Amino acid sequence: MRLIKLDAIDSTNDFLKALSSQDELENFTTVTAENQTKGKGQVGGVWKSEAGKNLTMSVLVKDFLFNNDDVFNLSIAVSLAVSEVLKMLNIPDICIKWPNDILSYNKKIVGILIENTIKSDGRIVSVVGIGINVNQTDFNELPTASSMSVISGQSFDKEELTVLIVEKLKEKIQLWNTSEKTFWDDYFNFLFKKGIPTAFRDNSNRDFMGIIQGVSPIGKLQVLLENDSIAEFEIKEVKMLY
Template identity: 70%
Template sequence: MKLIKLDAIDSTNDFLKALSNQDELDNFTVVTAENQTKGKGQMGSKWESESGKNLIMSVLVKDFLFNNEQVFNMSIIVSLAVVEVLKSLDIPDLSIKWPNDIMSYNKKIGGILIENTIKSDGRIVSVVGLGLNVNQTNFEYLPHASSLAVISGNLFDKDIFPKLIIENIQQKIESWQTESLCYWKKYYNTLFRRGVPMPFKNLENQNFMGIIQGVSAIGKLQVLLEDDSVSEFDIKEIQMLY
């Protein structure tokens, strides 16, 4: 694992994407930063992080995805890898809020942003960004957020996380051919609020009740509606109200 440490950057994902365009970077090259001024979440949302307190990292992953129908497999691998590392550190009540937010109880402690680029030869190269709230304790303006320190009552050495997470991701990629069904099942069983009636909001700002049933092969959320039909929603087409 090649590690590039930065003090401050606008976005580790943008930095790593630009670097990968100029150089033939090693697979699993990692960029970390103490501070990120323009951190990104899903669909252009902003990722806020207190300088020096949290894990901000991006990793380059090649030679795993080979067509667009497979891209959600990366979300499964990365989110499960993070959850398993946190479980090993005794972080309680972990779940994955679709598609790949990391939750403890009902608080968000981590977010994942995966950006895929199709190269001229058809290869898909992924830049996987991860923000993990580690030692930040002030979430005054983020009522749904928390951190490992708040939840566990302990401070952590955030520098241990890149190696632990990347090793877990590599192991899952290497075993994907034989273990993919197992990983999909683990992801399904770890879904936040699966099987529980809860309110949602759609693109028209209409509230409705539904029950999360699972996720489709291409990553759409499957929700059982009040008329007993099941609808599929893409990212940002639906918002969980919790």
């Protein structure tokens, strides 16, 4: 894989998107930065990270998505790849909080942001942004966050982690056509709070109870409500209270 290492950048996703628009980059080209000044989260959120301590990376993925209805497949492939690498490194109690935050002991250690661009010939080119709290230990201002180091009591090599994640993502994508159902099942098995009565808040600030039943083929969260109906929610239409 081609690895581009930067000291500082506003956003690795933006850098890789700009680079891919000007050059025919090879698939799985990866950009990392020691310091990211304007990291992005889901739907306009911000990803904050202590400089030099964590892994901030973006990966170019081409020739995988061919239909807008299939874009959540990449989210599954990425979140499974990262989750399996973390388990391999003995990070315990890993789960995926819909759509693709990754938690350990209910603390967020990974954020994922996927940005898709439809080219003039109809191809979908994706930039996968992954932020992992690796060696940071101070989370006083982020009470719901933690890191690999805090949880495991050891430090980790960020470049080695980068290579492991990209190789695992390649493996998932190469196997997708023959293993799609298995990967969806694996994603559901990792899903945080599945089958458990949970408090939610919708984007009208209305609180309600529900039970996560699964995720639709296009990535909507499916929740069983108290009236026995199933509601489906887009990203940012609902917040889990936990």
